[in-house]
Amino acid sequence: MLLFLPAEVSMVRDEAFLGLLTKLNEAQIPAVLETCRSPADSVRASARKARRLVSGYVWEQSAHHHDETLIEPLEFLAERLAASQHDDGTWDLGNLHSPPDSAFAIQDLCLSWALLDGDGQPATVRSRDVLERVIRQAGPALATGGVHTPNHRWEVSAALARVNQLFPDQRYADRIDEWLAEGIDATPDGSYSERSSTYASEVTNPSLLTIARLHRRPELIAFVRRNLDATLYLLEPNGEVDTIASRRQDQTRIRDIRWYLTQFRELALLDGDGRFATVAKGIETRTADSLDAGGPDAGAVGAVGDFLAEVVERPQLAGVLPVAVPVRDDFVHEFPSQQLARIRRGSRTASVFGGTDFHDVPVIASGLSTNPTFFKFRTGAAVLDSVRLSPQFFGTGHFRSNGLRRTGPASFELGDEVRVPYHLPLPQQYRSDDGGYALSSDGRFYSSMDFGRRPKQYRSLRTTVAVTEVAGGFDLDFELSGSDVPFAIELCFRAGGVLGGVDALDADGNYQLVGGAGVYSVGEDSIEFGPGNGATRVAMDPGEQYTQLNGSLVPDGLRVYLTGRAPAYYTLNLRAS
Structure with a gap:
């Protein structure tokens, strides 16, 4: 398999790809020289920066x-890293004495040491000695320490695989x-x-590929292959990757496919997969075009130069890709x-x-999918980043669908019922003469009321949103019933x-939008939306879990509100024009 071919195997190289990475890295180095002594790093x-x-x-x-x-x-960077390393081999990176955060740095340092050692220049002996000391000191910490998140396990394991490759120790292999x-x-x-594009592209996939190669576990490649195949269905025409379902911080951010570059290259070369080759070449083309154009995205585009280290380490990654095969661009795909x-x-x-x-x-916390956006739509450069619904119902906040149900070839239904209790007197056997009852939650707030033992009366609000593809766009049919409350629909355009x-x-x-149809345009691309549903102003209610912490769920962009009052049936038309 390509993954395990020795680096010296002769092969035809993709000079355009190598030229792009070289140009990007050359652009990085002046910035590193200017900022490498920054105390904020x-x-x-x-x-x-050392790797660059x-x-x-x-x-x-x-x-x-x-x-x-x-x-x-x-040498300065190497010495700084050595000076800041704890005696136990870890560093503080927000988290104290953190094995997983240290593993991210160690992967870079192992790669840098290996490249310098292979280059063998006397001028780098001092840097190599310091880096070797740092790496050797970190190894045991990674082999005994713990983690916080799922992807940390694979980052730590990949770092251990790299350390073990350079300075073998059975403890490292055993921990992997x-x-x-x-x-x-x-x-x-x-x-x-x-469910995160960020962590799949930058942590999990690269780590699994490293472990597969250095720890001889080729079966891990199948997980990466399957993730890249799934990513093809999340890919937008301009190279963005949909992140609406993420459980991590990218669930409300824009991510680009560029961070998958060497993964798509590796699997394209390994499998002869022309689809993956198409994606890889698309990343290279867009990166080159963005670099030439400059602009606000130049820094992120320039970071693609970081892949040069991987390609110097493994020249096979610069092989000529298989013949490109078009990626599917006409589908309905479920996850x-x-x-x-x-x-x-x-x-x-x-x-x-709806996931x-x-x-x-029912809490707002890191590691949970809580993004209330339930629909996104784009045509060309015109992007509707978010459709959200917020009824003013006891401070329960945005509508979040309890699942997704397919109702036709290209139609789906979202739905939820929210029930809010009024609490009745405690049964006699649970009453206390001193009025002291357990501090408990009723689902929205906490009080010393022993809520769990009280009989209840409920008010409810049922919401369904039927999403149907029609000629040129979509219809979203909203039905709210069970209570008489105002609501707002928020459309956030980029x-x-x-x-x-x-x-x-x-x-x-x-x-x-009070009446008729509105339109959002970017150049020649437009999205027409409506009809307006009246002039009543209804604020978006993020819910008590946000307001008690002064939080905000206001998305960035141009926000258009359509309002109404339940019980209601309303159809939102979205059309590409």
């Missing part, structure tokens, strides 16, 4: 190849096997338990583990999401476009 930032210097120094095609001006900054024995947290539909559906018709895409964790774990047919409200970025 974390250990991970210092380790990554090493890449340029050892790479024969780089303008910085064996550039002596890189030696002193590299111990973590792997827990099983990989992958679902049949290709996602990992965190059962995420209660997510993706619909694509060429340059038009939509996401329908938040709120119904199983900043950069122009709105028409709407009225500006009090706050910047807030608009209301």
Whole structure:
């Protein structure tokens, strides 16, 4: 298998790919030299800056190849890393004495040491000695320490695989096997338990590939292959990756497929997969175009230069890709583990999401999917990033669907019923003369009322949203019943476009569609929406869990509100125009 071919195997190289990474790394180095002494840098930032210097120094095609001006900054970074390392081999990175956070830095440092050692220049002996001491000191900590999140297990294991490759120790191999024995947290539909593009692309997939190669566990490649295949259905025409179902911080962020570059290359070369080759080449083309154009995204694009270290380490990654095969762009695809559906018709895409964790774990916390966005729609450059619904019902906040049900070839139903109790007197056997009762939750707030033992009377609100693909777009049929309450539907369009047919409200970025149809346009691409449902102003209620902490669920962009009062039946038309 390609993954296990020795680095010296002769092969035709993709010179355009190598040229792009070289150019990107050359652009990184001046910034590293300017900022490498910044006291604000974390250990991970210092380790990554060292890796960038090493890449340029050892790479024969780089303008910085064996550039002596890189030696002193590299030595400075190595010494800083050694000085900040605890005696137990870990560092503090927000988390104290953190094995998983240390593992991120160690992966970079192992790669840097290996590249410098293979290059063998006398000028780097001091840096190599310091880095070796740091790596050897960290190994036992990684082999005995713990983690916080699912992806940490694979990051730590990959770091141990790298340390073990350089400085073998059976304890490291044993610990990797111990973590792997827990099983990989992958679902049949290709996602990992965190459902995160960020962690799949930057942590889990690279780590599993490293473990597969260095720890001789080729069966792990299948998990990466399945995740990349699933990612094809989350891919937007402009290279973004849908993150609506994530349980991590990217659930409300924009992510780009560029961070998957070497994974798609590796599996394309390994499997001869033309689809993966298409994605890899698309990343390279967009990166080159963005680099030439400059602009606000230049920093993120420039970070693609970090992949040069991997390619210098493993020249096979720069092989000529197999013949490109078009990636499917006409489908309806479901992700059962995420209660997510993706619909694509060429340059038009939509996401329908009913898989938040709120119904199983009704709190707002890191590691949970709580994003109340349940629908997204785009056509070309016109992007509706979010559709949300908020009834004013006892401070329970946004509608979050309890699952997703397919009702037709391209139609789905979302739904939920919220029940809020009024609490009746305690039964006699639970009463206390001193009035002291357990502090407990009624689902929205806490009081010393022993809520669990009280009989209750309920008010309820039932909500369904039927999503149906129609010619040129979608219809969203809203039905709210059971209580008489006002509600607001929020459409959040991406900043950069122009709105028409709407009225500006009090706050910047807030608009209301009172009647007729509105339109959002970016260049020649437009989304028409409506009809308006009246002039009553209804505020979006994020719920008591947010308001008690002064939190906010206001999305970034141009927000258009449509309002009404339950019981109600309302159809929102969304059309590409």
